[in-house]
Amino acid sequence: MKKLFALAFTAAALVSCNKDGYTIKGEVKGLVDGTKVYINKQNENGFTKIDSTEIKGGTFEYKSEKTPETDLYFIELGKTQEFMFPFIVENGSITFTFDKAKPQEVKVTGTKNNDLMTSYNEEAYKIQKEIMDFQQQNQAKFMDAQQKGDQATMQSLMDQISKIQNKYVDQNKKFITTNKDSYISLLLLTQLAMSDALKQEEIKKYFNDLSSDVKNTKKGKEFADNLKKMEANLKESQANLQKVAVGQKAPDFSASTPNGKTESLLANLGKATIIDFWASWCGPCRKENPNVVALYNKYKNKGLKIIGVSLDKEKDAWMKAIADDKLTWLQISNLKFWEDPIAKQYAVEAIPATFILDANGTIVAKDLKGAELDAKIAELLK
Incomplete structure (x- = not known):
């Protein structure tokens, strides 16, 4: 079992910012008036609620006097985290649209990174649907093969679904290549690096090709530091790999x-x-x-x-x-x-x-x- 992480965002929300801070304007269907809308920041311990407003007449508006550094935040509708949507805090003028009956169709317009996230999610949802359809169509076949011990059929089905899942990797690589000045590219590259989907030299090249504005963000600087650590760990791992090759005396421990x-x-x-x-x-x-x-x-x-x-x-x-x-x-x-x-x-x-x-x-x-x-x-x- 490798250290794997999901590659795709699940949905997107949106924020608008102006010279006096940023404003989130939302249209919401399917949730009652008075439902709380929370602004969340994620950390190693989970989500921290930064501030809140509430839905009135099917809409909400949130204003902040300050615009934090560009980063990934989350809009939470209600208190159960059932409806939690990522967005990028950045300057601009945008709108958030949500329908409880079709949560996957959340829409964003306005700022560059949020628009890009929305278009990315639309493509990712198509891949997700393809995976779900394949699983539904082949679940009985897989269970039957498992009961019969039919390893060839099981392996064939797993290979097919892996091929579909790899479309996520291809989508991310294409996005990063064509959007080198997008903060979303940095987030996707981070997830690709954590998932072992790219070789270290590929990770380094993708990162070096990003714009200086992206690399100079807080997360960009953290990524650069981690890249140096990865390079050091790779050298150590390669040296250790030679010491535990077939034919070598096993090191004591x-x-x-x-x-x-x-x-x-x-x-x-x-x-x-x-x-x-x-x-x-x-x-x-x-x-x-x-x-x-x-x-x-x-x-x-x-x-x-x-x-x-x-x-x-x-x-x-x-x-x-x-x-x-x-x-x-x-x-x-x-x-x-x-x-x-x-x-x-x-x-x-x-x-x-x-x-x-x-x-x-x-x-x-x-x-x-x-x-x-x-x-x-x-x-x-x-």
């Missing part, structure tokens, strides 16, 4: 067990050893665990050792997953999520990830599953 005892790799080598990177929150890891349990039970008395390295951050969740999945081999964790030093040492960027070692601690294979893994362990235990 140590961490705490659930009971607080420190255990190391070299102190726990068997005739064959599997280093298993996983986490309680990782769906693919949990799905694979029964297969690993079966393999361990088959070969543990012949010299197989497994060391589970968890990328959990909550000890209780980690321990519960160990018990629920019946993982009886050695388990260790630093409880540091993706900042786990062992994962970095082994250049692990997606889980589950496995390293297979021989009796001397030499890496002989990586990420084997099923029959291939069974055959490799049997070979090592001869």
